[in-house]
Amino acid sequence: MNTIYFDNNATTPVALEVLDEMLPHLKKLYGNPSSMHTFGGQLHKKVEEARGKVAQLIGAEPEEIIFTSCGTESDNTAIMSAVESLPNKKHIITTRVEHPAVLNFCKHLTRKGFRVTFLPVNNLGQLNIDELLKVIDKDIALVSIMYSNNETGVIFPIADIAEILKERRILFHTDAVQAVGKIPIDTKELPVDMLSLSGHKLHAPKGVGALYVRKGTRFYPFIIGGHQERGRRAGTENVASIIGLGKACELAGKNLTEEITYLKGLRDKLETALLKSCPDVRVNGDINNRLPNTTNLSFEYVEGEAVLLRINEYGICASSGSACTSGSLEPSHVLRAMGVPFTAIHGSIRFSLSRYNTEAEIDRVIEIMPEIIKELRMLSPFGRDRLDQSIKCPYRLDLP
Ligand code: PLP
Numbered sequence: 001m002n003t004i005y006f007d008n009n010a011t012t013p014v015a016l017e018v019l020d021e022m023l024p025h026l027k028k029l030y031g032n033p034s035s036m037h038t039f040g041g042q043l044h045k046k047v048e049e050a051r052g053k054v055a056q057l058i059g060a061e062p063e064e065i066i067f068t069s070c071g072t073e074s075d076n077t078a079i080m081s082a083v084e085s086l087p088n089k090k091h092i093i094t095t096r097v098e099h100p101a102v103l104n105f106c107k108h109l110t111r112k113g114f115r116v117t118f119l120p121v122n123n124l125g126q127l128n129i130d131e132l133l134k135v136i137d138k139d140i141a142l143v144s145i146m147y148s149n150n151e152t153g154v155i156f157p158i159a160d161i162a163e164i165l166k167e168r169r170i171l172f173h174t175d176a177v178q179a180v181g182k183i184p185i186d187t188k189e190l191p192v193d194m195l196s197l198s199g200h201k202l203h204a205p206k207g208v209g210a211l212y213v214r215k216g217t218r219f220y221p222f223i224i225g226g227h228q229e230r231g232r233r234a235g236t237e238n239v240a241s242i243i244g245l246g247k248a249c250e251l252a253g254k255n256l257t258e259e260i261t262y263l264k265g266l267r268d269k270l271e272t273a274l275l276k277s278c279p280d281v282r283v284n285g286d287i288n289n290r291l292p293n294t295t296n297l298s299f300e301y302v303e304g305e306a307v308l309l310r311i312n313e314y315g316i317c318a319s320s321g322s323a324c325t326s327g328s329l330e331p332s333h334v335l336r337a338m339g340v341p342f343t344a345i346h347g348s349i350r351f352s353l354s355r356y357n358t359e360a361e362i363d364r365v366i367e368i369m370p371e372i373i374k375e376l377r378m379l380s381p382f383g384r385d386r387l388d389q390s391i392k393c394p395y396r397l398d399l400p
Helices: 016-026 038-057 071-085 100-110 129-135 158-167 239-254 256-277 304-312 333-337 342-346 359-378 381-387
Strands: 065-068 091-095 115-119 140-144 172-175 194-198 209-213 281-283 294-299 348-352
Touching: 016 239, 038 065, 038 239, 065 071, 071 091, 071 100, 071 140, 071 172, 071 194, 071 209, 091 100, 100 115, 115 129, 129 158, 158 172, 239 256, 256 281, 256 294, 256 359, 304 348, 304 359, 333 342, 342 348
Parallel strands: 091 115, 091 140, 140 172, 172 194
Antiparallel strands: 065 209, 194 209, 281 294, 294 348
């Protein structure tokens, strides 16, 4: 059975072109880029080439890119750097819907005497900039707001926020792990101070990421040791993966516009068909402002985990916002922050696509989902009632 992979916000397959560039550096070219000899030294050049490619994808200068081990490290580093640089400032602003890489690090800082404001979102997952303006004070070390949400794909108004914070000389970090490589980002136009990205979300391997730090931003390293990354991130470079990340960024930049159109077409086809064929389904998040590859759907009267297990029998991979399957015991904090009803959170499924998905794969999901949903609803007393359409569901998304 072939795998039909619709879980690309969790991780993506490594592109073959990326693997091809990496392999020699896992086999024969194993030197240390810091070595004096030619064998190691040639890898220094390769690492710098990769840095240039990552920089180019986001409109940065190569010196503004620091390689890290993952998106989580980039996020932790940005926050820690801010609080170390501004030791007298004790207020951090973030949102309720961040990835745990930001959310839990901020919670950790509350135990160290920091005050953290977690901004709310509305029922479409949008952020109201007035909420940010209300809490700005003189004590802010950092504002950290994600570029786009991993669960719903909703994109925040990062450019507007960045302008507001720049005017007030407040440090601003954005977690762009889900956005880089999926939508255009140009740090020349976008006055953020720091920006995180992660290799495995854009067809590079796991275990490599980067942090963009705008020239002139005061920076403190999170991992301290040797002189790698110009003293900004110690540890012998993960050369093969860094080269892979460079190649992945080059590929993403080359076909970004075409890919956006392609993914949006597939995603919209899937979404429209499921909304039509399954009763009592809603889309979670702002459908007019989200990543082109993501749809988050709530199927009332079913457990997301049960749906995942059933579609898994057909080789289809997706993820759910309900407990356990998402690796935590809590239902999605993102959907809860949006005020999505509990039953809808438990029946939520995220499909996240990549350039390697095909229309035939979409058609397969469209073919099997309605039967699976119907079958699972027959197992629940509420679902059975709904099947005879006698009760009006308050969350029903009526199609035009
Ligand atoms: N930030 C966001 C928005 C993410 O979606 C993820 C991973 O899912 C991360 C950070 C963490 O990235 P990594 O898995 O590379 O540590």
